[in-house]
Amino acid sequence: xxxxKRFKQINLLLIGLLASLAVSTNAxxxxxxxxxxxxxxxxxxxxxxxxxxxxxxxxxxxxxDAATTHFLxxxxxxxxxxxxxxxxxxxxPHHTIGWLARASLAPNAPQVSAxxxxxxxxxxxxxxxxxxxxxxSRISLSNADVIQLERRGTTYTLRVAKFGEPFQxxxxxxxxxxxxxxxxxxxxxxQKNTLAKGVFQDVRLTVPVxxxxxxxxxxxxxxxxxxxxxxxxxxxxxxxxNSIQAPNWTPxxxxxxxxxxxxxxxxxxxxxxxxxxxxxxxxxNNNDHVLSFDGKMLGLSSGVKELGGSIIYTVPATGGAPKxxxxxxxxxxxxxxxxxxxxxxxxxxxxxxxxxxxxxxGGPEIRLTDAKGLDDGPEFTPDGTFIYFNSNRTGxxxxxxxxxxxxxxxxxxxxxxxxxxxxxxxxxxxxxxLSFLKEEVQSGDHPPYKHVYLRLMPIKGGKPTIIAxxxxxxxxxxxxxxxxxxKRIAFVSNTDISTLSPAEITDN
Numbered sequence: 425x426x427x428x429k430r431f432k433q434i435n436l437l438l439i440g441l442l443a444s445l446a447v448s449t450n451a452x453x454x455x456x457x458x459x460x461x462x463x464x465x466x467x468x469x470x471x472x473x474x475x476x477x478x479x480x481x482x483x484x485x486x487x488x489d490a491a492t493t494h495f496l497x498x499x500x501x502x503x504x505x506x507x508x509x510x511x512x513x514x515x516x517p518h519h520t521i522g523w524l525a526r527a528s529l530a531p532n533a534p535q536v537s538a539x540x541x542x543x544x545x546x547x548x549x550x551x552x553x554x555x556x557x558x559x560x561s562r563i564s565l566s567n568a569d570v571i572q573l574e575r576r577g578t579t580y581t582l583r584v585a586k587f588g589e590p591f592q593x594x595x596x597x598x599x600x601x602x603x604x605x606x607x608x609x610x611x612x613x614x615q616k617n618t619l620a621k622g623v624f625q626d627v628r629l630t631v632p633v634x635x636x637x638x639x640x641x642x643x644x645x646x647x648x649x650x651x652x653x654x655x656x657x658x659x660x661x662x663x664x665x666n667s668i669q670a671p672n673w674t675p676x677x678x679x680x681x682x683x684x685x686x687x688x689x690x691x692x693x694x695x696x697x698x699x700x701x702x703x704x705x706x707x708x709n710n711n712d713h714v715l716s717f718d719g720k721m722l723g724l725s726s727g728v729k730e731l732g733g734s735i736i737y738t739v740p741a742t743g744g745a746p747k748x749x750x751x752x753x754x755x756x757x758x759x760x761x762x763x764x765x766x767x768x769x770x771x772x773x774x775x776x777x778x779x780x781x782x783x784x785x786g787g788p789e790i791r792l793t794d795a796k797g798l799d800d801g802p803e804f805t806p807d808g809t810f811i812y813f814n815s816n817r818t819g820x821x822x823x824x825x826x827x828x829x830x831x832x833x834x835x836x837x838x839x840x841x842x843x844x845x846x847x848x849x850x851x852x853x854x855x856x857x858l859s860f861l862k863e864e865v866q867s868g869d870h871p872p873y874k875h876v877y878l879r880l881m882p883i884k885g886g887k888p889t890i891i892a893x894x895x896x897x898x899x900x901x902x903x904x905x906x907x908x909x910x911k912r913i914a915f916v917s918n919t920d921i922s923t924l925s926p927a928e929i930t931d932n
Contacts, residue, residue, distance in 0.1 A: 777798045
């Protein structure tokens, strides 16, 4: 080989090596929040700038050409679900914002992006091979501001919505970007020398349950979240490497009560520390527990194999020796009457699950429902006028209500989803409930680790609106969890602990 050709080849190798080193160097810089690093993919006129506060990220950057993307990333191995509410603060309609997953940081790398343009028009964009063409699948939707990107194996799914509405979905299969890839938020000017700016809030990086885990097993980590009902803004206040479930909010606004590993925990909202609540030798507690309206007593459901399953107990809210209320199981507690005299629960008697009422001090059970199918989740309204519950007697799980004596049973949701666990706000104006997707869940089941919505509906009736999009289900909001002022809701979402950064882990 002539010397000049050999010199040219060596020079090209050196340039490639230096470029690789530059990418590697950039890849180690500027860890922000839950993300590992940040980069400008392409040439930047103004490099990526990131401001971070809690779970909100503000990104800005300008490219020398339209292909430049400003990328805040994390290395994720295997399956993932990433979620955010976002909007562009730059006004150019050609600017874009969203989630990006890439095989590498090289400009020509294979990638997929869940993208929203300046007018709120979403699309799924794919480049299957290095230097290959890009394909796009658009969604007919304006003002989209909720974006979720999921990977399951080599299938990538975009879920996008205008906040308050159900997701619209696009999917691409057989896209191999590698096992461990770069995943994160991006903004792009889509025109040279224009500054693109965007805000991302409620950012969640989730590793879902492995397909190999038996159905119903609950071993993922947990995020305890507070939700502002009026705005939909979410805050993670506590994380755990195991399953915690079903927060109750005490009427004095000081404590959340939830269960985990058979124990009942009290979480102090001021110090944000949890402690075990004394329930004496009753230590197989599940996620069906509820506080009395005055906050003085706590009702528990705890498994007792010898008595047929879950048994209901009552105990002082500060802890103590529980008193057994139901003589046999399964009995799952969900509601306490406003006057404190009665409990309502879901009980299986003669292989049929119905709703029963029983004196809070113990006594004979009164059967309130007898329709074929599953009736579950009963809860009194604060004025004692109605009991709300969920029933799949129509073939779809819907929210129903009835009088306290079991009369005048009527549905209040229309069956678009499988709706579970209605909870009435303390001011009596709203009902919030959990909605499963029909394509994922049968009507009589409420499993963990699914794509679910929290939906809100006026107590007087009307169209429900979505106030939270989450990965959860069983244990997320089984029990009453409204704040005393009716402005917030506590719930649990789930992820494998591997995706939580050290700063997020508050319980080890």
